[in-house]
Amino acid sequence: MNPQSHVTINRKRLLERFLRYVRIDTAADPSSDGYPSSDKQRTLAELLADELAAMSITDAHIDENALVWGTVPATNGGGSPTVALVAHVDTSPEAPSDSVSPQVIQAYQGGDISLPAGNAITLAGCPALESLVGKTLITTDGRTLLGGDDKAGVAIIMELAQTLIENPHLQHGEVRVLFTCDEEIGRGTDKIDLAKVDAMVAYTIDGGGAGIVDVETFSADAATVHFTGYNIHPAIAKGVMVNAMRAAADFIAGLPRMHLSPESTSERQGFIHPHSIHGGVGDVTVELILRSFDSKELADYADLVRKTANAAAEKTQGVKVSVDVRRQYRNLREGLEKLPQAVDFAEQAFQNLGRKCSKEIVRGGTDGSQLTEKGLPTPNLSSGQHNIHSVTEFACLDEMAQATEHLVELLSLWNEQRS
Incomplete structure (x- = not known):
């Protein structure tokens, strides 16, 4: 089956976004009782709100808790479910995150990747490298984490929003954009007002690799x-x-x-x-x-x-x-059973694009675990992350672009569900 809404993703702009975001230190602080736990998360949140507003998203704003909100208006005249897309701006406090220096590798040639600071990303330590030959990778210099968890998801959602606005022929309902803080220390949904989200379904864009729909968490x-x-x-x-x-x-x-x-x-x-x-x-x-x-x-x-x-x-x-x-938080599976279309449509979107996908369990949690428990079914989708929370972390631009394309097709499927 051919995709219902083909569009070419602007890879150069997607890469520029990602590089811009990862250079901002947003590590969460588990010793803090505040929200956000670190003021530097607000720095990225303010930038994202400004960029959304520059796209002509009229309700783009950052709230008192540094959550970023915005709505891409429906192009279908209304009547289909609102879909929320969620990513978190904070990064793990378990690895250095100050002065991230991203390195872009065009057309990866294969083999181990030596990093400027002396560390290396090895095939033995990351077998996924074998499937990424010829693709564009973004690594660290070996001193810090990269922040692809979850700035890859942030960049994907931001690029999706601009792609939808630039292509009004793409049919979709309202798309709620939400960026959270402090996901890495388990507080990502603490300040989310579900009435304000006002969506039937949500997706966190916070998974590894490509073609994966996470349907269970710890x-x-x-x-x-x-x-x-x-x-x-x-x-x-x-x-x-x-x-x-x-x-x-x-x-x-x-x-x-x-x-x-x-x-x-x-x-x-x-x-x-x-x-x-x-x-x-x-x-x-x-x-x-x-x-x-x-x-x-x-x-x-x-x-x-x-x-x-x-x-x-x-x-x-x-x-x-x-x-x-x-x-x-509790296992994502327990809430997703109430809205099976949340997973079914994600799988169908991959099939429509001619791509393989798999339903996986994730040995961790996402904001989606808590959102689902609170009543908003929220599977987790791939965003091209690899080796997260480490100084050998990297992201794959090709997988990020594919994730953006997948969201376009996924939204078109939800568009067909008229009330």
Whole structure:
């Protein structure tokens, strides 16, 4: 079947957008209680709002929470569902993000890619490189992450918006554009007003590679374990000092490594992941994430964390421990079942374009996980990201352009669903 609405994507402009966005440091700050957690996210948000307004999107604006909103008007006279497209402006705080220096590789020749700072993107570490020969890749210089997660998604949505405006013959309903903050630290949907979104369906453009529709995510909780000891000068510590660090070390060592850690699991296996520890002799805090595709299993993981923490505290006399477990998000699958067209149309759009696609599970979460749980079905779509959250991160321009084309075709399918 031929695409209903063929259009040529402006690759040069798409690349320029992406390079412009990744050069702005937008790392989230998990230690902050504010929203956004870092003011630098607002810098990119303001730029995006200005660019949307320059496209003649009359309702383009940034709200008090640095969320960016805009609506591409319908070309079909109305009556079809509003579709929301969502991406996040923040980047992971788990890798350096200051002074990103993107490197553009035209017509990648194959093999390992040496980066200026000395690191390398290897075929062994990223088998996807084998399928990208001849394509345009954007890497870092090896010192920082790139920010393709999720500025690739941001650039795709921005280019889509301008493409739709420049091609009024493309038939579609209202397209709501929404850029969020703090997705990387689990707060991406905290300030979203679903009544303001006012859409039947949404798509996060936040997936890896090409041709993938993510239909399941982990269910997720977070845990904070706090050990309290007593600090005193080590010269007079005998019989008095209570070292909370020893209890914290015993706690982390006591967690399962071989079958319940991220470094030892794959596919549908869940994990308990201690990812941050800070403090000293008197107080130590350990932050963990709990992940499973089965929401009920999270309660078992939480119980294991509590038992391990209590056992560690008992080994160091005088140490006290507290455990706080917090809900984060739930498996995307559970909400998508209420609107099967959300996935069906995404698959059909790939078929109409003559491209292969696959439905996948993602060992993580997206803003779509929380939006779906709140009642707005939101699958996740590919955006050309690779090696995310690392200094060897890269993006593929060809896959980004394909993702933009896919959205044009997807919107045309929703256009046919008149009320």
